[in-house]
Amino acid sequence: MGMTITEKILAAHADRDRVEPGEILDCRIDLAMANDITAPLSLEEFEKVGAKAVFDPNKVVFVLDHFTPNKDILSAENCKKIREFSRKYGIVNFFEGGECGIEHALLPEKGLVVAGDLVIGADSHTCTYGALGAFSTGMGSTDITYGMVTGRIWLKVPESIKFHCHGKWQKWVTGKELILHILGMIGVDGALYSAMEYSGEAIAALSMDSRFSIANMAIEAGGKNGIFPVDDKTLAYMKEHATRPYKVYASDADATYSEVYEIDVSKVGFSVACPSLPSNVKDAGELGSIDVDQVVIGSCTNGRLEDLEMAAAILTGKRVSKGLRCIVIPATPAIYGEAMRRGYFQTFLDAGCIISPPTCGPCLGGHMGILAKGERAVATTNRNFIGRMGHPESEVYLAGPAVAAATAIKGKIARPEEVL
Amino acid sequence: MIVKGRIWKFGDNIDTDIIIPAQYLAHTDPKVLGQHCMEPLAPNFPKEVRAGDIIVSGTNFGCGSSREHAPLAITALGIPLVVAKTFARIFYRNAFNKGLALLEADIYDLVKDGDEIEVDISTGIIRCGGKDVKAKPIPPFMVELINEGGLINHLKKKLEG
Structure with a gap:
């Protein structure tokens, strides 16, 4: 075997x-x-x-x-x-x-x-x-x-x-x-x-x-x-x-x-995990009426270059919805530098985003973007447990970078095609 | 070892952000952590719980972060034992490393808040509502580790030996 x-x-x-x-x-x-x-x-x-x-x-x-x-x-x-x-x-x-x-x-x-x-x-x-x-x-x-x-x-x-x-x-x-x-x-x-x-x-x-x-x-x-x-x-x-x-190991065919x-990944759409469990998943298309106060694009899940590239592509020439805070957190100094060189920072700033230094910060409700009672965030992070990003009566929706960026523009949970 | 205590019921998927919210994680003093245990769900829990009380929960208790502050917050309140249908794996290791006993048993629907239960941790027999329920045995490897006084004592002996 x-x-x-x-x-x-x-x-x-x-x-x-x-x-x-x-x-x-x-x-x-x-x-x-x-x-x-x-x-x-x-x-x-x-x-x-x-x-x-x-x-x-x-x-x-x-x-x-x-x-x-x-x-x-x-x-x-x-x-x-x-x-x-x-x-x-x-x-x-x-x-x-x-x-x-x-x-x-x-x-x-x-x-x-x-x-x-x-x-x-x-x-x-x-x-x-x-x-x-x-x-x-x-x-x-x-x-x-x-x-x-x-x-x-x-x-x-x-x-x-x-x-x-x-x-x-x-x-x-x-x-x-x-x-x-x-x-x-x-x-x-x-x-x-x-x-x-x-x-x-x-x-x-x-x-x-x-x-x-x-x-x-x-x-x-x-x-x-x-x-x-x-x-x-x-x-x-x-x-x-x-x-x-390094050493390469591979699973045997009869493991x-x-x-x-x-x-079938062609059937995977814009999954969003609703409060307060990462398994409470719906498609962004079903959540279009949900108002959002804060968007976080970052974390150990989605603070890498591909994520920032996608967010920048969607935010180019657009503005973050009035009254919504969009926090972008490049995960490492190297990613930070590369995002800057590629011009993503200018895109984010022109769109009205906040660019944070690399930190876990708001993902775990630590600092740099805590939610008040009743506030709602869409985040590219990994957990949406009760009170995860702040007040026990705040809410976190987990999404990928494209939905997060589209949501920042629309002010409500959105698929990318809704803002492009 | 026999423990007898009042029950506090918490449902399924009680995560470590509920057991001890991240805003308190710069603290390492168990007493401070205990004062905020379960705060998002039951803010009065630390005030109302008594030493010797027992937590009873559903599935996946302790899911989420690896923070050892979670079992520390529970033990700081004098809670010796959590009985749940299942436990998340990091919490399972952490609890035993911090002297908190865990038993896997499905008693959630058999008991209500405030009931008293009697548990023989070594045999896993839980006496609740006049009924005996047998918990899943603690893996022999964990029992050995507990008998040695936990991982840290095991390490201490190893370093001294």
Whole structure:
């Protein structure tokens, strides 16, 4: 019996020839990551156990991206603790200030994650790196402390669910619309504890940016990881970014899946997740009467160049609806610079958008775009739980970049063709 | 280990933004986190809950973020146990790492808010409304970890040894 790509990567990191779903493994890790919200608890545990060093200063990463630029004194104190720890223990990949971007956009871009890796991160969206053909998953701060100190972690081998995608993509429809469509199909616990594996011609046709955004939201279905086959696009991405050798794993033809879904992407429209679950999905066309106070284009899901390119294409020569705030957040300094060079910033400014520095900011209701009671946002982010972006009685609709930009112009939820 | 406590019922998909909203995540002091536990759904919960009370929930309890602040906020209020139909996976690891016991059992429709239940955490027997319900056993690997005093004690022993 064959193995899936997820099983093969886990087996390799446990020095095993084969593994079965349900087995508990003690695995080597290639990277352990934490951010300014989760690292402080990790460092407290590090102190408690009396550790003297991290397992490898090159393989522990801190990204100060959530409450930064520091939103208040407490956040500043947390960042200071992490900075001091990083100096003391010689952490090579410590990112803050002008070097800092949103962690899950930054790490692949810096070449810190490559195909075949096993990565753990104290952030639930760590599953993003599966787009590169790596196994990556989110955990809490204490598990990350264990990984930071020992270079190992215990993992249960997940069952794999396959999403085989065929058909031709509609214009303006991206990976974000597909993952929202899938969440609508299977629900917020439809992949609980499972690997979500993607395959098929429609996946091969997708950009890396779209693949990152699909892998990113595996957690929204309860998934342990999202994972993609390595193809020419992955190899080209790694050629440009990777800082170390990679290893390509592929699922065997006779690998076992707990479930296989066939998806015709030509039927995927402008999926929008309505409050207050990412699985509460409707088509933007059904939501045209919904007034919107704020649009957010950014986050670890959709703050990459393809997203900004799409938003700029729709906003060119247009104005943001009076009374609506449109916040654009390029996810990393490199994306920020490239968007500026390509003239997107001028487009956004002329349209009346706010351009934010790279930060997770409003996505989690942290800062830089919090909603008041009764306010409503359309966001390219990943969660729309109660109070996610601010007041418990505010609302978030999740969408792709094209719907977000069209909504900013119309002031109500809109498909791109309504404003072009 | 036997716990006996009053029940607080919360429905399906109780996410970590409900358990502890992000605006409080710059805090690491469990006491502060506890004061805002469940705030978006039940603002009076931290004031009205008593040490020893038990949370009963539906499916996918603890979904969402990896924030360990969530189990910390719950344990800070003296809640020893959450019983739910299912748990989200990151929360499951976090809870055991932070000394919060979790049992998977379908008792949501058998109990109402304020009922008292008695739970033997080691056997998974839940006595509610004169009926015994058996929870899904805690995986043997987790039991071993708990018996060692949790992941951090396991690590401590490893470093000392």
